[in-house]
Amino acid sequence: MVGMVLHLGGDVTVPLNDIIAIIDKESADQSAANREFINIAREEGFVRRISHDPPKSIVLAEVDKKTVLFLSPISSVTLMKRSRKDTDHSYKRLNNKGESK
Secondary structure (H helix, E strand, O other): OOOOEEEEEOOEEEEHHHEEEEEEHHHHHOOHHHHHHHHHHHHOOOEEEOOOOOOOEEEEEEEOOEEEEEEEOOOHHHHHHHHHHOOOHHHHHHHHOOOOO
């Protein structure tokens, strides 16, 4: 059975259980350690660019037992919202406490 997936842009989806981190690209570029990590991953062939649009986020995932960095044109905020959209029903229920819309 396939669990929930996250659409990263283009025709790329990744199972939520395989996602390790969603990182804002601009924030990642501010850190020397992150830049070095991304450069090494690129040199070793672990970076996958999803579209020709400039990347806004980096999604670190495990695909077929290999670490992959997806460069997504979708913002990290939007990806986080998408990842929680259908999985956080109990949280929504607790915070609404009987409110009607």
